[in-house]
Amino acid sequence: MRPHRPRPAPVPSALDDTERHPLDHTSPRPARRLILQATALAAVPYALLPGPPAGARAPGPDHPPAEWRPASTANYTKGDRSAPRPVDRVIIHVTQTQYTNTLFVFANPRKKVSAHYVVRSADGHTSQCVRESDIAWHAGDWAHNTRSIGIEHEGWVDRPDYFTDVMYETSARLTAAVCARHGIPTDRAHIIGHHEVPGSDHTDPGPGWDWSRYIRLVNAV
């Protein structure tokens, strides 16, 4: 029998966050059950929450150079260990807000948005917010969320000056490592922009993103 896989479902409007954020990649929404679980957990004093089970892997980055800055557990879907999902895409994003604000957004359980990684413009410093085995909510499309790793880059689609040499180089090393871990070909068919997700109304990373340079850097690692 095929294992049951939860499907996304619309979230009741009462739970919607009315403040739409530039990072809002939320459609389609995760299953209501997950939202309700998260809401219930949010009401429990932190000290009463159970600790990780014995032998559980301690939180930490999958990509060792990255800093572990976890997203709220209300902002992504835990991976289903009994049914491993193949990951065959890396999706490139631009934040449309500052690096620090992006981390705040991902840590805010009301935002319902996350990405696996965020890369800072000035120095390429990278944070991991969602484990690669979990499903971040970044593509605005459930099928693409389940099959991809999402990387946010600090900047704006109409401000290519934010796309610094160090950010390209650091991000390319990250993407190369992600592709190696998951067996993803390092080409433009598998390393795509958010705007290339079918049905997406987002334009990131925008025309200022130098794709030929980026793919060349990924393959030079």
Ligand SMILES: [Zn+2]
């Ligand atoms: Zn995006």
